[in-house]
Amino acid sequence: ISHPMGMGHELPPDIPLFFAGSPKVGLGLYNSVAAALITDFGLLVAGIAVYLVTTRPLDRTGTWxxxxxxxxxxxxxxxxxxxxxxxxxxxxxxxLWP
Structure with a gap:
């Protein structure tokens, strides 16, 4: 369940929203490499920002x-x-053949 929900923005609209026969979702960003990379990188940066704002390392090990x-x-x-x-x-x- 978690994989289709996390990849819904990447995959074409073929993921059922609830069960069989329900509306299918997906943005189909795999069709555009640039859009997929921008979206994935944006999600990574957003996740890093949320983590850095909400947590603090206890020592240098946590930071590294x-x-x-x-x-x-x-x-x-x-x-x-x-x-x-x-x-x-x-x-x-x-x-590389000599």
């Missing part, structure tokens, strides 16, 4: 671990944005 989590999230998202290795492998093989 939060920013390391954010860095890991951004790195994972960046890694997912590049083409899959199966499409890069032939290109790398051709370009």
């Amino acid at each position: 671990s939060f920013w390391l989590l954010i860095a890991a999230t951004v790195l994972i998202a960046a890694a997912a944005a590049v083409p899959a290795l199966s499409t890069l492998a032939p290109v790398a093989f051709i370009l």
